[in-house]
Amino acid sequence: MSVAVTGVSHKTCPVELRERLAFPADKLPEALGRLHRLFPEGGCVILSTCNRVEIYLRSGQTAEAMHEAIRQFLADYHQVPQEEFTPHLYEFANREAVAHLFKVSCSLDSMVVGEGEILGQVHDAYFTAHAESATDKVLSALFQRAFKVAKEVRTKSNIGAGKVSVASVAVDLAVSIFTELAGKTAMIIGSGETGETALRHLVARGIGKIIIVNRTLEKAQELAAEFHGEALPLSQLQEHLHRADILISSTSAPTAILKAADFQNALKRRDRAPVFAIDIAVPRDIEPDVNSVDNVYLYDIDALQQVADQNLEARRAEIARCLKIVDAQVDRFVEWRQSLYAEPTIVSMAQELHLIRERELKKTLDSLPDLTQKQRDEVEYLTKRIVNNILQRPMSQIKQEVIREDPHRVLHLVKRLFGLEESAG
Amino acid sequence: MTIIITYTIFFLGIVMLVAAAGAALGYLWGPNNDRLLRLAARATFAGAVCLFITSWLRLLAWHVVPVMSGADSLNLFVMLVAITAFAVCAKPRRQALLSFYLPPLALIALLCAMLAVQEFRQPPAEKEFSRLFLVIHVSMAFLAYALFFVASMTSAAYAFQARRLKNRQTTGLFQKLPSLENLDHTLFRLIKIGYPLFAITLVLGLLYAWKTPDPLSSTWWLSPKILLSLVMVLLYGGSYHARALGLLRGPKLAYLVFGGFTVLLVTYLVMVVLQVTNYNFYGTA
Secondary structure (H helix, E strand, O other): OEEEEEEEEOOOOOHHHHHHHOOOHHHHHHHHHHHHHHOOOOEEEEEEOOOEEEEEEEEOOOHHHHHHHHHHHHHHHHOOOHHHHHHHOEEEEOHHHHHHHHHHHOOOOOOOOOOOHHHHHHHHHHHHHHHOOOOOHHHHHHHHHHHHHHHHHHHHOOOOOOOOOHHHHHHHHHHHHHOOOOOOEEEEEOOOHHHHHHHHHHHHOOOOEEEEEEOOHHHHHHHHHHHOOEEEEHHHHHHHHHHOOEEEEOOOOOOOOEOHHHHHHHHHHOOOOOEEEEEOOOOOOEOHHHHHOOOEEEEEHHHHHHHHHHHHHHHHHOHHHHHHHHHHHHHHHHHHHHHHHHHHHHHHHHHHHHHHHHHHHHHHHHHOOOOOHHHHHHHHHHHHHHHHHHHHHHHHHHHHHHHHOOHHHHHHHHHHHHOOOOOOO | OHHHHHHHHHHHHHHHHHHHHHHHHHHHHOOOOHHHHHHHHHHHHHHHHHHHHHHHHHHHHHOOOOOOOHHHHHHHHHHHHHHHHHHHOOOHHHHHHHHHHHHHHHHHHHHHHHHHHHHOOOOOOOOHHHOHHHHHHHHHHHHHHHHHHHHHHHHHHHHHHHHHHHOOOOOOHHHHOOOHHHHHHHHHHHHHHHHHHHHHHHHHHHHHHHHOOOOOOOOHHHOHHHHHHHHHHHHHHHHHHHHHOOOOOOHHHHHHHHHHHHHHHHHHHHHHHOOOOOOOOOOOO
16 A cells, blocks of 8 residues: 655656656546556656656555656656656656655745645645546545645745735735825836736736836837726826836836935825835846935835745744644654554454354343333434444554564464454455 | 633633634745634634623623723733734735734734733722723723734835835735735725824823813823823824825825824823833723
């Protein structure tokens, strides 16, 4: 009863090969069906994202046999010779496979450590397999536990704190100044691509009003129409600067178009409410000394990148703490899985004792014909309670012993004690 | 028996507040665990309730008005700050501010506990506080002090956030504290209530001193507390009006509010250093 994982990721395999081994979402059910037919007694899950392709397998075969079968399956399915991708593969079994899935789900193995997207992808991979009836009890428990571990890691560490892309850092900073963006106005100067991306992020976070300023009014109107905003020519910038809570500038002007004095004037007109200015133009549109003006927070492209790097570094610093949580959870899962070895024996033991109970109960009830139905039910209930109480302690002890000791020896002893040699597997 | 019950409840309150401060600091330095903050908020409320009961027990059993001794006045102050902090942090978004409010409050609570060990056993000094007017006057002043205390800690949080934002250091504590706008609104609301309350308190006190020269001395207005209170009301009044008119906002306002609190601290220390024990002292410590 092994769990194995075989896969390639951004760490081990170039993108050219990864894309040849990937499973498109629409082909996944069919691939799962083919793989499951190879291991009908077990289960399988295929995780295929832009950064990794992994196949999780559970069956009664040895780990080596399962790894070999997955390699063969990948080669057959994608028509890629094994020699081409085998050097890039990683293969884990049992404890290491469990640990790997937990690390992947917690985004500790991601290209951008701590990103939240991978958990959704693992979630989707599992539910696709589940919908195709390709999972079994152990694999289901493994993935459910992986989701819980990921949640615990996010709660107990700062692995997901702070954004790591320039556009999302800009929006995060805006929220750390204004709380709610609903009542705020974003002014976009120019029509750079990064500026537009940041604007899309702001729209997604519910920015209240958008003003597009451009040298060419038609271009501004075009973009304003798309975002339901207001268009202004660059010549009116000074006049309307005070309306901007968030200012994103990305023009191709050769010199700065906004100076400290412009912001000082604007602040007076807006009762000194803070302004978040993002300058993503190169050369810069806003003079750097604007950052020294009270209540104006200026971030240029380097500053945003610096924040993104800091956040990424802070996330990396959290990895050790996360790994401790993962390790503890891997131990718990492995123990639980080991305790499953005892299940058939425990079931047989319970059945055996209940058989004795029923036999003796029948004898007793037959000798007491005057009992009413209610009294007979009471007696039966009593015997059930006694047997269940007797079973409780040995059941939990057996589960613990198979974790601590050699499970075969423990179970053999139990079978001999209760005379289960014939019935229990 | 009553003294044992009073001590038990009082120290339970102090322990609650110290534990709340510990939980709040744990949140600040540890991982993002909101449970610690909720725990801190609950412990703050429980601590405030204990100190409130202590005040009532002192009043009912010994007829001690909460401002008759150093320990009693600090007990009242700590209780009012705890209630204000709890009210401000009722919204989850602002709960991280407890990390700024509770540690200094816990220190004051410990000072209060040290004083209480001695003072709760002694009979209170005879004072003019039997007059209801003075009790109201002093209680209002203490409420205003509590609001100013919380306002100054909020302003410290604002200054911290603004500085980190300017210096592009936006990891760690920065990510846990409320937004600048939220801090600004909280700060303004606290001054908006605290300043008029303190101004009314001062006017009432001045009226009382003017109308009843005996037993106050003719030079009552030379008391450092009166003079520093005037400075304080000017600072907070200035802050309030400047912010309301849009003349001052952001870090400068935060520094001014923090300055106001410094005056309150200086006032207290001056009173202790000069050992002023007349009616203008907060207690007999």
